[in-house]
Amino acid sequence: MTGCEHAMSLRRLRLLPVAAAAFLLTSPALAHEQGDVGGGLAAGLLHPLTGADHLIAMVAVGIWGAQLGAPAIWVLPITFPLVMALGGVLGILHIPLPMPEIVIALSALVLGGAVALRLKLPFVAAAAIVAVFAIFHGHAHGAELPGSANPLAYGMGFVVATGLLHLCGITIGTLTRWPAGERVVQGLGAVIALLGGYFLIQSVGISV
């Protein structure tokens, strides 16, 4: 029974590269009257990855969620994109938020610090902190969104990239099952906090 299942999963695995290759090799279909979908998708996917401050904060969110355990680890990936999209809408409509650069840098500092100290906040408090930062991160993305090649493609790419960053963080967070892994995760949190501190000094230096 288990052997059969094992063989099945193996064969499925073997199918995957074929499927991926076939999808990558398909030529883009009919020209539709939408803007540059490929460009928009690529820009949206890459945007969260190229901004270091955003990248480390998103990974930290995932790690912290994994550290906090049961409700946070699955509530986070479900609700975070939504809250961030709310911030994104504010950004699209150009409703200004106070000191966006500083808060974003602060988010990496605070979240990294929480991971490093293994801060066990009550779920509601942790969710509130993460939600505030999510709105600011979304705002930064939303403000850049309408100018891109295809706005819908950009939005899709950016939501997917952010979700995958959380997944990275959660995966890293599962290291906490082992005592040595827990040290590694805390070290990572400290690095993220340090980077956040660096970005904070930078943004204060620019804005003051």
Place this chain on the structure above:
Amino acid sequence: MKLRLTSGLIAAGLLFAQVSAAEAHIVAIRLGDFYAGALHPLTDLQDILLWLAMGLLAGSMGAARGRWLVLVFPLGLLAGLALGQTIGGIGANPAVDAAVAVVLGLLLAAAARVPTVLLCAIAIALAVLRGAANAGDLDPATNNLLFAAGLACAGYAAITLVMALTLVFRGPVADTSKASDASKAWRGIALRALGGWIAAIGLMMAGLAFAS
């Protein structure tokens, strides 16, 4: 058996994705409008996102509720196409599409147990909307019957494939008392997270619609 089903589905999906390569030849032949109708929705991001969301939602509810959509969704597309042709210019409203994406995404993210009737009603509404939107690009030279047949076939194939894949991924809804609960719980959460993503994309679409 299950493997055959999966590989069959993958193969069907591949064939479907590869159709574009043949498109240049077939347009010149009489059945060209069939392929135009079948491919048209697949070249539109809005259609892809919304159809995917619908299939995921229906699939996450289990086969008993979802299977009605196999019939209802293509018929809705046909109705929408006919409606769009007679009235015209009602379909392609980004704000409405965004609202639908948000609703579908939130339902999926909340793992709401939508009654079958309501699920079918949502599917019909979505299909009519998208059918009407696809009617917007019909020109007088197109053979409407062939285009409609192509569109209905694409709708049937897409919704059935997405639902079937979701069902296979999710596993049967009914038996929750098995030992392999942990992996199943994670699969459910992955689906719900996808719902969160879809709703987030819908929110952004709404923002764009109001900004422009």
